[in-house]
Amino acid sequence: MQQNIKESPFGRFSHGRCKERGTGYINKMNLAVKIAGIELKNPVMTASGTFGSGMEYADFVDLSRLGAVVTKGVSDVPWEGNPTPRVAEVYGGMLNAIGLQNPGVETFVRRDLPFLAGQNTRVIVNVCGHTEEEYLRVVERLGQEKAVDMLEINVSCPNVTRGALQFGQDPACLEALTSRIRRVARQPIIMKLTPNVTSIADLARAAEAGGADAVSLINTITGMKIDVERQRFVLANRTGGLSGPCIKPVAVRMVYQCARAVKIPIIGMGGIASGEDAVEFLLAGATAVAVGMMNFHDPHTTEHVVDGIRDYCRRHHVSDVRDLIGAVKDA
Amino acid sequence: MKKVILMTIRRTEQLADGIYRTVLHAPEGDGFGTMMPGQFLGIYPNDPAALLPRPISLCRQDPGTGDLVIVYRTAGRGTLELATQSAGSTVRVLGALGNGYDLSRFRGKRVLLLGGGIGIPPMLELAARLAGESGTAKQVTAVLGYRSSDFFLLEEFRKTADRVLIATDDGSAGTHGTVLDAVREDGTAFDIVAACGPMPMLRGVKQFAEERGTEAFLSLEERMACGVGVCLGCVCRTVNRDDHSKVNNARVCTEGPVFLASEVDI
Numbered sequence: 001m002q003q004n005i006k007e008s009p010f011g012r013f014s015h016g017r018c019k020e021r022g023t024g025y026i027n028k029m030n031l032a033v034k035i036a037g038i039e040l041k042n043p044v045m046t047a048s049g050t051f052g053s054g055m056e057y058a059d060f061v062d063l064s065r066l067g068a069v070v071t072k073g074v075s076d077v078p079w080e081g082n083p084t085p086r087v088a089e090v091y092g093g094m095l096n097a098i099g100l101q102n103p104g105v106e107t108f109v110r111r112d113l114p115f116l117a118g119q120n121t122r123v124i125v126n127v128c129g130h131t132e133e134e135y136l137r138v139v140e141r142l143g144q145e146k147a148v149d150m151l152e153i154n155v156s157c158p159n160v161t162r163g164a165l166q167f168g169q170d171p172a173c174l175e176a177l178t179s180r181i182r183r184v185a186r187q188p189i190i191m192k193l194t195p196n197v198t199s200i201a202d203l204a205r206a207a208e209a210g211g212a213d214a215v216s217l218i219n220t221i222t223g224m225k226i227d228v229e230r231q232r233f234v235l236a237n238r239t240g241g242l243s244g245p246c247i248k249p250v251a252v253r254m255v256y257q258c259a260r261a262v263k264i265p266i267i268g269m270g271g272i273a274s275g276e277d278a279v280e281f282l283l284a285g286a287t288a289v290a291v292g293m294m295n296f297h298d299p300h301t302t303e304h305v306v307d308g309i310r311d312y313c314r315r316h317h318v319s320d321v322r323d324l325i326g327a328v329k330d331a
Numbered sequence: 332m333k334k335v336i337l338m339t340i341r342r343t344e345q346l347a348d349g350i351y352r353t354v355l356h357a358p359e360g361d362g363f364g365t366m367m368p369g370q371f372l373g374i375y376p377n378d379p380a381a382l383l384p385r386p387i388s389l390c391r392q393d394p395g396t397g398d399l400v401i402v403y404r405t406a407g408r409g410t411l412e413l414a415t416q417s418a419g420s421t422v423r424v425l426g427a428l429g430n431g432y433d434l435s436r437f438r439g440k441r442v443l444l445l446g447g448g449i450g451i452p453p454m455l456e457l458a459a460r461l462a463g464e465s466g467t468a469k470q471v472t473a474v475l476g477y478r479s480s481d482f483f484l485l486e487e488f489r490k491t492a493d494r495v496l497i498a499t500d501d502g503s504a505g506t507h508g509t510v511l512d513a514v515r516e517d518g519t520a521f522d523i524v525a526a527c528g529p530m531p532m533l534r535g536v537k538q539f540a541e542e543r544g545t546e547a548f549l550s551l552e553e554r555m556a557c558g559v560g561v562c563l564g565c566v567c568r569t570v571n572r573d574d575h576s577k578v579n580n581a582r583v584c585t586e587g588p589v590f591l592a593s594e595v596d597i
Binding site for chain 1: 335375379381382384423425555556559560561563565566576579580
C-alpha cells in the first residue's frame with residue numbers, strides 16, 4: 001500500500017517554482033516521516049482517547065490530511081470505565097479519569113476499523129489491558145487485520161490500576177511486557193510511556209531493549225482538583241490525568257531526554273495546539289507528534305497543526321521536515 | 332452535521348441573580364439549521380486558559396433570523412466571561428449538539444413540562460413547539476421550580492404554555508417545595524412528562540412517572556469535555572447495554588441529553 005507521500009506545499013503550483021512571502025524559493029517540501037519503515041504523509045497524528053476512532057471528528061477534519069489516526073484504547077472485552085464526574089477543566093488544560101471505557105476489540109474491528117480503513121490515512125490502534133494476557137489477546141486479534149498499520153500499547157494510563165504498580169512504571173516489567181508483545185505482534189509496536197516516573201529515559205531504554213519499534217510520550221500527568229466551595233474532589237476517581245497546553249514544557253523536556261537515550265523513533269505529545277508547538281517537539285527529538293486535548297478546544301486543531309508545520313518550514317527554508325528532528329541547539 | 336461557527340452576541344441581559352440571557356446571531360446561511368428543543372451548544376470561552384466548550388441548552392430560536400437564545404447560570408470563568416462580553420463581540424460556538432426531544436412522542440397528549448432551576452430554560456423551546464395553534468400537543472402545563480421569587484422566563488412561559496405552575500424552595504411564591512409538590516397539589520392530569528433540572532429532582536421525576544405508569548423524558552446534565560461523543564467524559568448509567576458503548580453507559584452529549592426515564596439508571 002505504498003502511496004505517494006511527497007506532499008506539495010504549493011498545491012496547484014507544485015510543478016513550478018514558487019515564491020512565498022518573500023522568503024525565497026523552495027521547489028518542493030517533504031513533510032513525510034517514517035516510523036518502523038511505515039511512511040506517514042506528515043508527522044501529525046491524533047493522541048489516543050481524544051479522537052475516538054476518527055468517525056466522530058469526520059464532520060470537522062479531512063482525515064486523509066493526517067499522518068495517522070491513533071484510536072481510543074481497545075481492550076479484549078468491553079470496559080465500563082470509571083464513575084462520573086470523569087472530566088474537569090483546569091487552568092490551561094483538563095483532568096480526565098475516563099478509565100478506558102471502550103466497546104472491546106470485536107466491536108472495534110467490526111464497526112470502527114472498516115471506517116478508518118477507507119480514510120487514506122495510517123491507522124494506529126491503541127491497546128490497553130489489565131494483565132499481560134489481556135494485552136496479548138488484543139494484539140493477536142489485531143494481527144489478523146490488514147487495515148491496522150501499527151499498534152500503540154498503553155502501559156501508562158494513570159486511571160486504571162491493577163496491583164501496586166502500573167506495568168509502565170517499572171523498567172524491568174516494561175521490558176518484559178514489550179518483548180512478549182513483540183513476539184506476538186504482526187505490526188510494529190509503539191510503547192506509550194508515562195511521565196509519572198523519576199526517569200522516563202529509563203523506560204524508553206527498557207522499551208527499546210524489549211524490542212519496541214517506537215515510543216510515544218507523554219501520557220497524562222497524574223493530578224487532582226478539589227472544589228473548595230463544596231470541599232469535595234471534583235473527579236469521582238479523585239485523581240485524573242492532566243493534559244493540555246499546561247503540560248507541554250514537561251512533555252518537551254521528556255521527549256528530549258528520551259531522544260538522547262534511545263535510537264528508536266519518538267512520537268511526542270502534550271498540549272500541542274499549533275504548528276510551532278509541533279516543531280518544538282520535533283526539534284527536541286520527536287519524529288512525529290500527536291494532537292490530544294486541544295481537539296476538544298478546536299476540532300480542527302490537527303489540520304491547523306499540519307498547515308502550521310508547513311508554514312514553519314516555508315518560513316525557515318526547511319525543505320525536509322526530517323531535518324528538524326533533534327535539531328535543537330544550545331541557547 | 333456538526334460544525335464550529337463564529338457567532339455574534341446581539342445582546343446579553345441579566346434575568347435574575349446569576350442568571351443571564353444571551354442572544355447569539357449566526358452568520359447568514361451558516362447557522363446550525365433548525366435545532367430541536369433539548370439540543371445544546373458548546374460555547375468556547377475566549378480566555379486562552381479555559382479551553383473546553385461550555386455546554387448550554389437552547390432556550391429559544393428564531394429560524395427566520397438565525398438567532399439563538401441561551402439562558403444560563405454563571406457558574407465559573409467561562410460563563411462569567413460570556414455574561415460580560417459586549418454586544419457585537421463574537422464567540423466560537425460548537426453545534427448543534429445532542430439528540431433533543433422527539434416531538435412526535437408528545438402528539439395529541441397532555442404534556443407536563445417540569446423545569447427546575449437552570450433546567451427551566453430548555454423547557455421553553457419545547458413548550459413553544461408543543462403548545463399553541465401550531466403545537467402538536469393537546470395541552471401543555473409547565474411547572475417551574477425556583478429557589479425564591481427571583482423568577483426568570485416566567486412571563487415567556489405564561490405566554491407560551493397553556494398553564495404555568497410555580498414552586499419555590501423558600502415558599503415565597505407558588506407551592507412551597509419542589510415541582511413535584513406543585514404537580515401533586517394541583518392534581519393536574521397528564522399523559523407524558525418532560526423534565527430538566529438537578530439530579531435529585533430528576534430522580535424524583537423518574538420515580539413519580541414510574542408510579543403513575545407515565546412515559547417521562549429527562550434531559551440530563553453531566554461534566555463534559557469534547558461535546559461530540561469522543562472523550563466519553565459525560566456518560567450516564569443505562570438500564571440496558573448501550574448499543575454504541577457495549578456497556579451500560581450512554582454518552583449524555585450524543586445519545587442524550589434527552590433520555591427516556593425508564594432507560595437510565597440515575
